[in-house]
Amino acid sequence: MAPGTIALLAAGSFVMGLLGGVLGVGGGVFLVPFLVFAAGLPAKQAVAVSLCCVIGTSAAASRAAASTGAARLDLALTLEPALVIGAVAASSVAARVADGAVLIGFAVLMAVIMGLMLIRRRATVDGEPPPLTPGRRVALSVAAGASGAASGLFGVGGGVLVVPALTLIGRLPLKTAATTSSLALMTSAACGGMVYLAHGLLPPAIVAVALLGVLPGGFLGSRAQRRLPEAVMLGLFMALAAVVIGLSLWRGLRS
Amino acid sequence: MTSAPGTVVAATTASAVAAVVALVVLVVAALWPSPGLARVGLGLLFAVPVVRNSVVVWRARGLERALAAVGIVLVVVVAAVAFRAVLDPTPSALPTSTP
Numbered sequence: 001m002a003p004g005t006i007a008l009l010a011a012g013s014f015v016m017g018l019l020g021g022v023l024g025v026g027g028g029v030f031l032v033p034f035l036v037f038a039a040g041l042p043a044k045q046a047v048a049v050s051l052c053c054v055i056g057t058s059a060a061a062s063r064a065a066a067s068t069g070a071a072r073l074d075l076a077l078t079l080e081p082a083l084v085i086g087a088v089a090a091s092s093v094a095a096r097v098a099d100g101a102v103l104i105g106f107a108v109l110m111a112v113i114m115g116l117m118l119i120r121r122r123a124t125v126d127g128e129p130p131p132l133t134p135g136r137r138v139a140l141s142v143a144a145g146a147s148g149a150a151s152g153l154f155g156v157g158g159g160v161l162v163v164p165a166l167t168l169i170g171r172l173p174l175k176t177a178a179t180t181s182s183l184a185l186m187t188s189a190a191c192g193g194m195v196y197l198a199h200g201l202l203p204p205a206i207v208a209v210a211l212l213g214v215l216p217g218g219f220l221g222s223r224a225q226r227r228l229p230e231a232v233m234l235g236l237f238m239a240l241a242a243v244v245i246g247l248s249l250w251r252g253l254r255s
Numbered sequence: 256m257t258s259a260p261g262t263v264v265a266a267t268t269a270s271a272v273a274a275v276v277a278l279v280v281l282v283v284a285a286l287w288p289s290p291g292l293a294r295v296g297l298g299l300l301f302a303v304p305v306v307r308n309s310v311v312v313w314r315a316r317g318l319e320r321a322l323a324a325v326g327i328v329l330v331v332v333v334a335a336v337a338f339r340a341v342l343d344p345t346p347s348a349l350p351t352s353t354p
Contacts (some may be wrong), residue, residue, distance in 0.1 A: 001285070055303050059267070059274035066260075066267040073263045073311065077322035084329045186270065187304040187326055194301055194337035204293035207300070208281035215278070 013213025021221020023237045026157035033244045043099040048196030050155030052207045053214045054189035065179035076183035079144040083188035086148025091195040094153045103252030107245045152192035262314045270307035
């Protein structure tokens with residue numbers, strides 16, 4: 001790789017990690033569009049690189065969350081098999097479809113995330129969560145399977161879908177849901193990434209540079225998040241998501 | 256069933272250390288291009304959840320330990336299939352193209 005390319009990739013990944021951390025949606029949501037539209041990577045390789053970055057950010061975020069005592073490792077381990085099955089099945093399909101279809105699907109996912117961001121504030125639960133009934137565990141596993149599929153298809157962490165599921169179905173407080181999601185997503189991202197690797201869609205040099213940017217960016221973004229008003233965060237996310245949807249549809253429909 | 260805080264901290268610390276080691280190997284492989292080292296780096300990165308779950312298996316008891324073991328088995332099965340395809344000498348499974 002040329003030094004200029006390395007600098008662009010590292011700086012861009014840092015900014016995307018920062019944005020993902022500030023907006024609480026994880027780095028993948030913005031990293032995939034950056035790798036496709038700015039760095040010129042094919043969509044499926046961008047998804048694969050993003051999944052590898054999710055492993056790193058998830059490891060860092062879950063270590064930070066463990067200190068707070070809010071993370072539910074038991075629940076994360078319960079969701080793991082469904083997340084892995086969803087991610088492996090979806091990435092096996094995604095590795096075989098055209099890049100344009102992946103981009104159109106990404107635009108649809110961004111629209112869903114926009115809707116979830118709007119309802120996320122209402123999903124906050126106060127006080128001690130009720131015990132998880134078997135029915136709720138099954139419903140959570142189904143939601144985890146869908147989140148794993150979204151992760152495997154589009155390279156996003158899946159937390160944008162797991163967190164609402166944990167708050168709405170599991171009735172967990174938002175902080176516990178977010179930290180539990182960080183713990184759970186690492187395994188599905190690893191399995192999804194390995195499927196792309198098996199299909200020859202994972203460039204290790206780009207993974208290294210992207211990880212170098214995303215990790216510090218995500219860390220700083222999470223710290224900055226506490227200082228930003230929620231209305232500003234929501235407005236910023238909606239504006240960026242609208243741009244990403246427009247670009248993804250434009251490129252997806254043309255290819 | 257809620258995890259002991261010590262188990263969560265130990266498991267997440269181990270996974271964070273594994274991720275840092277993987278990143279270092281990947282960076283070295285990117286600076287001095289070597290497909291073998293790149294595969295090792297990716298293997299280490301994909302092993303991060305295995306490291307975490309191994310600590311849980313070691314320190315936890317009961318259902319939590321069983322769930323962690325299931326997670327390890329899932330990752331190992333997917334890894335066996337994926338790396339068999341990568342190590343197949345016919346097609347190169349590690350693209351070297353740059354944007």
